Amino acid sequence: MSDMSSSTISIDAPLDQVAATLxxxxxxxxxxxxFKKVDVLESDGQGRATKATxxxxxxxxxxxVTLNFEWAEAPSKVxxxxxxxxxxxxxxxAYLLKSLDSDTTSVTYELSVGLSMPxxxxxxxxxxxxTIESALKQLKEHIEG
Structure with missing residues (x-):
């Protein structure tokens, strides 16, 4: 098992736009x-996925993989x-979002994985x-265009 890895990127978009994408x-x-395919299995009252494959x-x-999502700290964290x-x-x-100003959002992606093989x-x-670096780069490119 590994410790949590993380990285942060700055995206030229307001927090609500970045949150909507994430x-x-x-x-x-x-x-x-x-991610090649996503099937949302369960959602909360706001339509956010709480379980997805x-x-x-x-x-x-x-x-x-089947993941459970926790939204208690949204929009600053999922x-x-x-x-x-x-x-x-x-x-x-987790994805942690922080508004740097009205048009810029900091996104930190934390990830820890374990494998069944040695x-x-x-x-x-x-x-x-x-994985983190690639995901943040693709998120930035998608939002900024």
């Missing part, structure tokens, strides 16, 4: 190359945790960092 879990395949293709890690998967034993993380922690951390 909170639309079903739309992740439109902007994130790591996602087909993940993040380089060396290919799996179908967290997710693994409920079920084929290969992954852990996939916990992989050195250093390799897992490298994959986490790669």
């Amino acid at each position: 909170f639309a879990i079903a739309d992740y395949p439109q902007w994130s190359g790591a 996602l087909s993940v293709d993040a380089g060396a890690v290919k799996d179908v 967290t997710f945790s693994l409920e079920d998967a084929n290969i992954l034993t852990k996939m916990d993380g 992989i050195p922690a250093m390799m897992i951390t490298k994959q986490e960092k790669s």
Whole structure:
């Protein structure tokens, strides 16, 4: 198991626009190359996914995962945790949003994964960092155009 990896990026868009993109879990395949398909299984009263199955293709890690999403701190934070998967034993993380000014938002992505096969922690951390960097770059490109 590895510790939480994280990275932060600044996006030239207001917090509500960034939050709207991140909170639309079903739309992740439109902007994130790591997610091939998303099926929302359960939603809260505001229409936000609380449970979803996602087909993940993040380089060396290919799996179908069921994640639970927690919205208690939205719009500044959304967290997710693994409920079920084929290969992954852990996939916990969060997106933290902070308004830097009216037109700029800081997004921090935290991620920690565990695998059912013996992989050195250093390799897992490298994959986490790669996944985070790619996701933040794709989010920024999608929102900024």
